[in-house]
Amino acid sequence: xxxxxxxxxxxxxxxxxxxxxxxxxxxxxxxxxxxxLFEAGEVIDVAVIGINDNHYDxxxxxxxxxxxxxxxxxxxxxxxx
Numbered sequence: 001x002x003x004x005x006x007x008x009x010x011x012x013x014x015x016x017x018x019x020x021x022x023x024x025x026x027x028x029x030x031x032x033x034x035x036x037l038f039e040a041g042e043v044i045d046v047a048v049i050g051i052n053d054n055h056y057d058x059x060x061x062x063x064x065x066x067x068x069x070x071x072x073x074x075x076x077x078x079x080x081x
Contacts, residue, residue: 009047
């Protein structure tokens with residue numbers, strides 16, 4: 001198991017085709033998330049801003065935020081190692 005902490009830069013690879021709700025605005029109540037499809041094998045490079053038992057809270061380079069279930073992804077690298 002890879003040890004991931006808040007503020008780590010992580011590259012994830014999707015295990016299968018996955019729809020992720022991406023929040024592009026800080027005010028989650030006024031703005032609905034955008035659904036983005038990530039295909040099996042696709043990788044994303046994100047910052048982890050929170051963690052719990054089931055998912056990672058991630059931030060993309062453009063500042064948008066998503067909640068990514070741990071069972072849907074593999075960890076490729078942590079802090080570019």
